[in-house]
Amino acid sequence: LAKTTQPISMDSYEGQEVNITCSHNNIATNDYITWYQQFPSQGPRFIIQGYKTKVTNEVASLFIPADRKSSTLSLPRVSLSDTAVYYCLVGDDSGNTPLVFGKGTRLSVIA
Amino acid sequence: SAVISQKPSRDICQRGTSLTIQCQVDSQVTMMFWYRQQPGQSLTLIATANQGSEATYESGFVIDKFPISRPNLTFSTLTVSNMSPEDSSIYLCSVETRSTGYTIYFGEGSWLTVV
Numbered sequence: 454l455a456k457t458t459q460p461i462s463m464d465s466y467e468g469q470e471v472n473i474t475c476s477h478n479n480i481a482t483n484d485y486i487t488w489y490q491q492f493p494s495q496g497p498r499f500i501i502q503g504y505k506t507k508v509t510n511e512v513a514s515l516f517i518p519a520d521r522k523s524s525t526l527s528l529p530r531v532s533l534s535d536t537a538v539y540y541c542l543v544g545d546d547s548g549n550t551p552l553v554f555g556k557g558t559r560l561s562v563i564a
Numbered sequence: 565s566a567v568i569s570q571k572p573s574r575d576i577c578q579r580g581t582s583l584t585i586q587c588q589v590d591s592q593v594t595m596m597f598w599y600r601q602q603p604g605q606s607l608t609l610i611a612t613a614n615q616g617s618e619a620t621y622e623s624g625f626v627i628d629k630f631p632i633s634r635p636n637l638t639f640s641t642l643t644v645s646n647m648s649p650e651d652s653s654i655y656l657c658s659v660e661t662r663s664t665g666y667t668i669y670f671g672e673g674s675w676l677t678v679v
Contacts, residue, residue, distance in 0.1 A: 485667075487667060494654070494673070494675065495672055495673065496568075496656050496658075496670030496671050496672050496673045497607070497656075497670050498670070499565070499667055499668075499669060502667055540606070540607075552668055553609065554599075554606045554607040554608075554609075555606060556606050557606055
């Protein structure tokens, strides 16, 4: 399983763009990159998934360089409600290897 | 995506007792997973539950302590047996989907406190 490394914590002011980078040097050819958001006392919520280049949805953008050894989750104009733990995971689509969670990045948005 | 309902959402349990957590999904799924999240920690996979076969447990988790049932493609249960305060955690049910890539979705979790 590809291991991921993220910053333990980040702080941001409201209205700023936040970029959280994840390293996954051992990513395999069939692996996708998936990001989850978790609020206290709730289950993780799927944010975005990508394989290469850039993916954008209504919540975030995901940037993946050509070598796929890292990825960056970009949250535009964060608000206080974006304070949460963000997890980066890699896994293939075989279903044989369930996703393994690292420690995540605790984002604190300050007014 | 899938809608996942867990029961109970929260419970306080006596030491030495057992509690069964139910997980219901609004669509048929092949694979369901049970995770544990201890206070302030990340998620740890307990086991994978496939319909029609025995659950596959991760290192450190055993069937006697965490028996799992998977009677059909929309339902699973996890029992936490002979509980101790160290079992106080959030227990999360999740399912895999194959719409694009490989994504898992989570229920809201069952928060157990053992006293």
